[in-house]
Structure formats: structure tokens, C-alpha cells
Amino acid sequence: MNDRAGKLGRKIHDDMAGLVREMLSRKPGGHLIEPTLKDIVLELAVSVNDAEGSALRFSADLIRDIDRVLDDAIQHVAMFRPGRTFCHRCGGPECEHAEPPSSRHVFAGYRPTGTPVWKDFAQLCLEERHEQVDRLYDDKPAFLTLVREPEALRLDLLPAFRAKGYRLHGQVTAGFYTVPGNTAAGRTVLALTFQVASASGSGGRKRFGLNILGHTPQEGPFPWHRAVQWTQSALATLGRSRQDDLDHRVEGILSGLARRLQQEQRSRGRRTRHAEERHGSGNRPTRKALEDLEEAGGDDFCLDERNGTLVVLGQRGRTHFFSADGRLVSSVRYSRDAIEGKLKNRLWRKAAETEIDTVRKKVAARDGDSVS
Template sequence: METGSRNKTCEPIPWHRKNRRRGRRPHASGQPAQGNDLAAQIAETARKAVLDLFGPRLIPENPFLLEIKVTVHPGPVWRAEAELPVEQQIRAAVRETVARAEAYQYGRLYCYRCESSHCSHSVPPKPSCVFAGYAPTGLPRWEELPQVLLELRHPDVERLYSPRGRHFLTVFLDPEYLKHRQLDVFGRQSKTYDILGQIVFGFLDLVPPGTTPTKTERVAITLQAVESRRLDGSPRLDVNVLARFADGSLVLDSLSDGPAVNRRIFGAILEARQRIAALAPKSSNPRKSLPHDTCLRAQEILQRAARTLEHLGRQAARRTSHAEDRPRERRPTSKALQDALAASEEKVLSDVYRQTIVVLGPRNRVHVFSHQGRHVTSLVLDAESVQNRLKRQRWQPMEPEEVRRFRSRAAAHGSEREGDLSAGQEATRA
């Protein structure tokens, strides 16, 4: 009996029965469906990433694109490599998908007509434009800064066009001014993107990233204190800076590298952002709005920042850029070529932000050249400023061959300049 029973249980089991017992479905080729398994693994990893990063309340409702980049190396044993691990790529895609659904996006305004911060209406169309309020349908209105100041009857609008020195004006705008045209049905009372106060100021002459210091753009800046909502409904408090160069790049970073007045403006903006960020709720509560006192304090901080910017504007009107920078920099232009030819290779650096070449000379001298070897400017920087640029990898080492070619071009330009000066002196004597 035992033998018969044992033989019966050891009979071959059909493939489809084995698969059913193990929870698998048969495949037409007799092999497991590897492609389906891989897709299921990706979907499961994405699901876990959403739960891990945002919790069950923020699961996206609509399908979203998820791209994974790997490099496959054929050979006796095929292998795949990814610059970023596949799981991290999936988590990054999930994070971006959920983040794009939030109304607040740094550097972009929320458009109530399109119900998005990613439409063409959410950014200023030109560097000289500021946010002038919402239209009745919730469409953002962007106006030239002088036009907004004229609407407000600002007494000093003509200063924006003064040929002498550097002038910029600042004005604080009450939230009611920005919403008085907006209809309730198009977001006037909405907390999706609620502007608590706004500053507009300009014009500033700033250098866009990747251009030489001589190429500037006139820029106006909009600074907003904003209460908005996360996807789970909890409130958040931010300072949004709305300003872009003609190529679409953000303006704020360029303020930190410019003349002294620009750096003070940058500091005033950072201080306002830090103080308003400190008012933000420490924990999420989807059922509560920000307390009224918190909103008032955020508005007061912005008004204080406006007074600081007004003061800086008056200072800029009293002194030109050269008068402001000369005591600090004492530009040593006469030593530029000499230092460029004598500097060791590790002191000839590439400025990846300005797309120029920087030479570190003796006595804190710093010389800036174009890649063609033409001298652009010279200045004196303290050791801390130099180390700061090196630490941020804005100034990076160059290959020895690149340094050699640069020196040749700089020497050639120096010879041409000396020849021009000699010819001019001989002509003067004649």
C-alpha cells in the first residue's frame, strides 16, 4: 500500500498544474513572462516610492511617464550599468511627478485660468516685467515696471531713465491691489496660491549666466510672500522670487556675484526668506489654515525688506558703480598680462559661470580674460572670496595644454595693444 501510494504521488505533474500551484500562469513559450515581471517590478517600486516619500494620501490619480536610463554592455556575460541606480531614478521620477502637481513652484506664479504653475502665463515674458495682479479670469498680468509705477502714481518714475549712475525704485503692493479684478470663481478667495504681500523693484543691470561681465540686461524683480497648499491640503509659507533673464534663466544667483549694491540686495532677499520661513508651521495639518497673525507678520517682514531696498536704491543714486567698488577692488589692470604669463598652471582657472579665464596673481590680484586671451577686467579679492569660488567649483583647474594656448593668445593681444599705444604716441609727437 505504501509503495502504490508513493508511486501515485510521484507521477509527473503537467506544466500548467505546476504553475497554478505556484501562483504562476503558463507562458506560450513554456518560459515565464520576463517582460511582464520586469514591468510589474517597476510599478511596484514606484508604488513603494510614493508611499515612502508622500504617504497614501498623495498617490497620483493619472498615469505618468517614468523613464529609466541604463547602458547595456554586450559580451560573454551581458551587463547593464546606470549612472544613477534604477531605484533612485524611479524615486526621482515619482518625486518630480508629485511636486509638479503642487501649486507653489519656485520662480513661477500660479495661473488660476490654466490651474497650473507650468503654463506660459506663470513667468514674466520679459526681464523688465513684474507681476501686476490677476485678471478677472485668474490670468496673471505682467506689466513693464515703469507702467506699474505710473499706475501707482510713484513720484520718481523718471529716475529709472536717468543717464547718471545706477537707479532703482521699490514699491510694496498690498494683496488687495493684486486681486481686486479677480473673480471669486477664478480663485480670488483661494488658498491654492494666496499672495500675502508683494514687492516690485528695479531696474538692475545684471550679467546673465555664461556671458561676459560687459554684457548686462536690465531686470525688474517681483518678490512675494505666499501661502499655498501641499497636495495633502496642509499649509505652507514661502517667499517666491519672480525674475528671469531673456534666455529664461533665474536672476537671483547673479545678484550674489555683482557689485556691492547687488550683494546687499541679495542679502536683503535672503534675510526676508529666512525670517518668513521661520514662521512656517512645524507640522502638517490639512484641516487648518495659517493663523491670521502669522500672515500679518509675513507681510510686515516683506514691508521691512521693501524699506531696506528703498534705502539701497537711494544709496545707489548717490554714487556710481565705479565709486562704490574702487575702494574695495583697487583694480590692478596694469599687471594683468605680466601676472598671466608668470602665474603657475594651478593659478590659471576656468570660470564655468561666466565662461571666462581667471588668473590669480600676487597680492590678491585677480585678472579676468576671455578665452581668446583678451583682458576683460582686474580686481583685488580677499582670500575668503577666492576660496569661496573654488569651494563652489565656480573656478576650476584647466588642462596644461589649455593654459599654454591661453598664454599665447594673451601675449599676442598684449603685443597688439602695445603696438597700438606706440603708434599713437608717435603720431602725437609728429
Template sequence: MPKPKRNNPAKGKTRSRAAESIHRRLQGLVKSLLDRDGSEAISGLPDVVELNLHVPVQLKTDDPHLSQKFAQNLVQQIEALRTEGEIEVHGHRSGHVHCYWCQQPDCEHSVPIDGHTVLSGWSATGLPLWKNLTNHLLAEAPELLDHIHGDTISPLALLVDGTDLLAEVLPQYLEGTTFAHPLAGLIVGGFPLQLPNHEMDHLALTALILETRTAKGTPKYRWNFIATPPKPFHLATLLGQEDTSPLARWISVLRTMLVGVQEEIEHRAREGKRMPMKECRQKVFKMLSEAQSILGTFNRRQDRKTQHAQERSNDPNRPTSAAIADVLASKRKDVFFDQRESTVIVRGPSGRVHVFTQNGIHVTSARYSPDSILLRIQRKRWVSMEDSDYLRFHEEIHQRLDQNRDEADGRNLGNA
């Protein structure tokens, strides 16, 4: 019986099973890196992509630097493909906000500088505007400042409307953009984060709801979480399903809630009863409000304080009432600069600690234990102020006091 013919390569061609194995492993590596952190980049790429690989081979000695250089080049190309695929699928780059000035989804302006910075909007020319969370709350929701200042840190979430975020952008920077529309979002902070040195920090992030449409016109909503955690933390890991931290659990709830909203929208569309855009957006905003309530916070209303804040304001023993007196009586050794929050700390008697902006605006007050104060000083989170900065801060305080007196005198004359 004749032996079956082997499926040999055509004459003149050589075959290396080892080389084929290397190619298959490279394909697997590329797919794995493209799928990393739940990315859907592959859906936005063609079936076949070309990698421009340079494979230097040292024949006489083993040089590990060549392997490192090859790996670096390969990973950079895959990351570029991942960015391209994600933008094609979602109209945005995960972990970045759109820059309408650069017309790029992931330029140098698209990420916050640190873990305490959040998105406050876009400039007239479309540049993302980033602001320290303390300063943002001071302007938008001062009643929430106690969540991130004091011995106890607690989570907060502030609802923001995409219309407000884009309010300053000139029309010519928005026309013709292919970016996903930032419909709304949550400014989030106060989630505890233990640093490698065992000091407790908190993470601030911007959670945007981005709106696109399918080919049939059905709205599609996705989360985009933007933050720059301190090293060695990685945002995707902090938000991942495997993490059981309060932040990860809350983010998991957010994702589940949005999936529910999206499924309802798509179910209506499949039945031929497409949900009007206005109703879709109302459902998204309702979901965001529910997400806020999960953290025990309230919608952003500048003219309304929480009951907790009102009770604290009415408490005669609260250290806030002594803030100005403690500042005026303070000596240089009692005034510090908080390097993490970029605020001024004034230490008063009986454990009173007052937080001010650098231009003299009172943020909040609290009582700290002696150990808590000492720990912050030892770890150089609170550092002594230079003489010039100390004098400048006191000048700011006195100018504000004089301004307040002048305004009070003016009101008294007007009422006379």
C-alpha cells in the first residue's frame, strides 16, 4: 500500500516549524496586549495588521540589550495599534479626555498631572482644564470639603453636566469632531489609598459618560475613567474586578448600572420602539444621581448644604469658628505647606487644624490628634513655610479681613 503523500511545501521553499511557532506566539502576544484591561481595540482594527519588526541578531555573543530593544519596539507598535483600535470603536481613548485644541484623544493635555486633579471643563480653544480637587470643591461644592480634609477620609461624588464642561469652548473647535460626546460625569474623590510607606492618601478621578451612536442611530453610552494614581498604582488595577476596595466595588456598580441602561435602550430599538434621545439622556442622568446616592452624597447645589454640614456649622465647639483667630495668633512654626494638596495648614491650640488656600481662602477646619499631626510632619507631607511665603500668606489674610470690613461698612451705610 503506497504511503500517503506528505503536505510538503512547494519545491524551492523551505519550512521551519520553529519559525512558524514563533509567529504564532507573536500573534498571541499581540492579541493579548490589545485585549489588556478589557480593551475592545481589536474590534476597531482590520483583520490583518502589519508590524514593522527589526530583529537584530548577535551571532558571537549574547547581548540582552538587543532583546530589550526589540521588546520595547514591539510593545510601542502594539500600543499604537491599541490606541487606533479604541478610537475607532469608541471615539475616545480610555483614561484620557479629548483635546479639541490638538484634535487628539491622547495628547499631553489629556491626562491629569496627579491623583488629586480632576477635569473642570475645557477652555475656549478646547484645551482640557484640570484643577486640584480641593480648589474645585471650594468653587463648586464647599460643603463636601470635609470628605477629604481631616483625620477621616470619606468618598464623595459630584455630578457634572457635559454642557457645563463644554460651555466655554468656541464652536469652531467642536465642529466636525469625531470624538465621542461627553454627556455628563461624576467628579469623584475621597477614596482611601494606602501608599507603600503606609501613609493614607486619597484618589480623585473623573468619571465621564461618553455618547456615540450606532450606524442605525441608537445611542451608545460608555464610561471613561480618568485619573493619574501615584506610583506604583495602576488605574486599571485599582478599578479592576479583582480588587475588593471600596473604589473597585463602587466602579463595578457603576458599570453594571450603565449596562442596564444600555440594554433597555437597545431592547426598545430591537422592538422597533426606539427611545427618544431626550429619554435616553434622562435615564443616564437618573443613573448618575443614583450613583451619587450610593456614596451618601447629594447633587451639586451651591445654595444648599448637607444636613451634616449644617450641623457642623451650627456646632459652637467646631474649630472653624476659631480659624481666623488662630491664623492671626499663629507663629511661623505653626504654619505649614501641604505638599500633597497644595494648601496652607495652620495649627492652633487643642488639636485645631485649619486648611487655607495659598491666597487666604478658608477651606475647612478639623481636630487632629497629636500623633496625626506629628506623622504628617515627619513624612514631610506638611513642610515648614519659607519666611517670604509665610509673610505673603499673612498679608493675604489681612487683605481679606480688610475687604470684608469694607464690605460690611458699605452694607451698614446702605441700610442706614
């Protein structure tokens, strides 16, 4: 009997897994989640008294629930692509409109038919009559931030072209950062757009994300890193707030982000001067970073998809970033939630064994170099 029940259970499982795969294969956008979809959670009501039509109802409910779970997952992935904004005209972040055309460009709103408008940051500051706009053209450009409310950003967007499910809750534009680049001076200026947006699934549940738009360098340390970390943990508390409270709270978070970006730039300016004074100290991995790298197991490695750095999750929240050629880019402390958030938002993925090995070897080679 037990044997029979077990066999029947396995068959039901296999049949249901087959059904999910079948439905997934017919969904537009199904390919976006297929590689990462592991299991789905369903609530099922099975009628045992043979009531009329119960099998029919069961089937309809089952298919509707699977449909909803898959739609939610696809919608979330489709709306949040790191580094790209949402194009209402094309209904996603995949088109050529979704990316800034140069490192100076920031998001400035939507055209009536839904394509994003990108503007030179200095031009935008000029239009906004920012009092320090002249200083953006200095040799060492000033660092300015602009906080925008969502209404201002979708002012021109016609209601008929608004895609359902995606909502932009506001943004901070910031610039100029000075980053390595292929200009004559070896440096180039960079402006960024930090957008807070949400996607609501068919169940009406909102998921918030912070997206950074801009031509960011291949590897850190990124001077906006701490501010972004703070923002992400602040956004994680938003799910519980009431609708009428929401805009107000997002506005508060965006001002907090702008303030932190400013602070980081100021203290970075001081640190850079110090570093220039004692140049040559380089990027020697700290002892702790090397220890954590040594002790880390396969599950403690992630890869930051945006820049290819290997993330090593060490003891007590210590998190180290190694470039593909084995340099320690930075070490920070991350909460468990922050780490899970990165993985959930697909900014990080689990690293492959070959990726881990490569970096380990390069780090060892470097460490040897600097000793001899």
C-alpha cells in the first residue's frame, strides 16, 4: 500500500512538473526565467467526496495558479534589467531606447509615446537652473545631484502608452564622477541615474528595485557603493507601507540617497588626496581578505554580473570583491538580507567553479609577486 502511494505521489509530481514546463514553454518571455526557475509553490484543494465537477474545478484552479506564478516571475525579470530602464513603447528594458547613449547622459523622462528621453547631465542642470552648473565644466568637475519626483518624469507620457505593472517612483541623477576612460587624459566624466521602480505581479504584490543607469566602469570600487547599499535596505522595508504613504517614503529615501552620494564624493576627494600622497601602496589584499578567500567554500562565491568581479562571502558579513585578474577591488560588510537581495535581484549569481579557480590562481600569483 505504502509503495503504491509513493509511486502515485511521484507520478503526480512528474505530471505536474511536466504541466509547468509545458505552460512555461508557451509563454512569451518564458525563456527569461526558465534557466533559474527551480520550484513553484501552489495551494491545492482536492475534493474527496466525488462532488460533481470537482475534477474540472481542480484543473481550472491549478492552471490559473501556475499561470499566475509564472507571470509574476517573468514580469519581474522582464522589467528589471541592471543598467537599463523601462521603455513603455516597447514594454520592457530590452530595446535600444532603454540605455543611455553616452557616459554623460541621464534619464530625463518619457516621450508621449513611451520611449525614454536621455539628456546630457550638464544640459539638464542648466535647464533646471542648478546654481552650481558652471562648475560642471571645470577640470575637476563639481558633483551635483537632482532628485526628481515620478510625476515630473512621466508628464509627457500619454496614458494609452503606459505599460501596466511597471511604475517609476522617482530618481536621483548625479554627476560628474571622474572614472578611467579612453580619452587623451585617460579619464572621462560619468553621470548616473538611480531609479526606484516597482513591478506588480498579477497578485497585486509590489516588488521594489533600485536600478543604476549609466556607463559604469568594468570594475569598482564604485564611489556610490555605500549609498546604494543603504538605499536597497531602505527599499526592503517599503513592501509593508500603505499606498498613500508610499510616495512620501520613496521621496525620503531618494533624498537620503542624494545626501549620501554627496557625502561619499566629499570624503572620497579627501581620501584621493591622501592616496596620491602615498602612491604605490597599491591593491595588496588584506590578510583578512586572503583568509576568507582561503576558507570560502563553493557556496560562498558569487559573481557580480555588472562588472565580472568575484564576490567572496567571508566571516561576519565581510564581503570581498576580486577582479578577474586577482586584484582585491574592495572589502565591505554586508548583511545577510543585502546579500540575498543581490542574488534575488540578479545583480549577483552563484559563481562557477572555473571562475573561482581562475581568480584563486591569479590572487596566489600576485601574492607571490609582491613577496619576492
